[in-house]
Amino acid sequence: MSIQWNKDADAALAEAKEAKRPLLVDFSAAPA
Amino acid sequence: MPLGAHIKEHPAYFHRFDAVWTPTVLVLDASGEERLRIEGYLPKDEFRAHLELGLARVAFMRKQWADAEQRYAQIVERYPDSKVAPEAVYWRGVSHYKATNDHTVLGDVAEQFKGKYQDSVWALKALPWSH
Numbered sequence: 532m533s534i535q536w537n538k539d540a541d542a543a544l545a546e547a548k549e550a551k552r553p554l555l556v557d558f559s560a561a562p563a
Numbered sequence: 564m565p566l567g568a569h570i571k572e573h574p575a576y577f578h579r580f581d582a583v584w585t586p587t588v589l590v591l592d593a594s595g596e597e598r599l600r601i602e603g604y605l606p607k608d609e610f611r612a613h614l615e616l617g618l619a620r621v622a623f624m625r626k627q628w629a630d631a632e633q634r635y636a637q638i639v640e641r642y643p644d645s646k647v648a649p650e651a652v653y654w655r656g657v658s659h660y661k662a663t664n665d666h667t668v669l670g671d672v673a674e675q676f677k678g679k680y681q682d683s684v685w686a687l688k689a690l691p692w693s694h
Binding site for chain 1: 576
């Protein structure tokens with residue numbers, strides 16, 4: 532199962548708040 | 564919920580969340596408060612244990628003591644050799660104390676550290692609780 536990464540921080544924070552769920556943030560510099 | 568931030572795509576996010584190195588992984592609670600920060604690579608199981616510690620911290624900071632205690636206990640059970648296992652032992656005890664106000668549980672935690680994780684900083688932190 533692949534992870535659906537959100538790329539919009541504001542949207543992700545709003546979604547987490549709405550769902551009352553924690554948010555995992557992955558900062559990467561790895562080549563795509 | 565996962566948010567991905569690549570240095571080339573979203574450099575502003577690095578500044579916004581004070582990410583100064585890659586990889587950096589944050590666990591934020593639902594209100595956006597940072598509850599765990601992992602900087603640098605970790606082996607798979609160690610990484611999982613750290614993430615679960617972050618989720619336990621989320622529950623703890625929401626004062627969901629029973630949930631937090633259960634999450635810390637699961638870390639100790641699933642990842643007994645993890646670097647975060649001693650921390651989970653400590654906070655498992657604190658969560659139980661918060662739920663019950665039974666201070667004897669803290670002494671029990673100190674006793675547990677005499678048997679395992681003796682060299683961890685968490686054993687030192689529990690030392691004042693010794694019977």
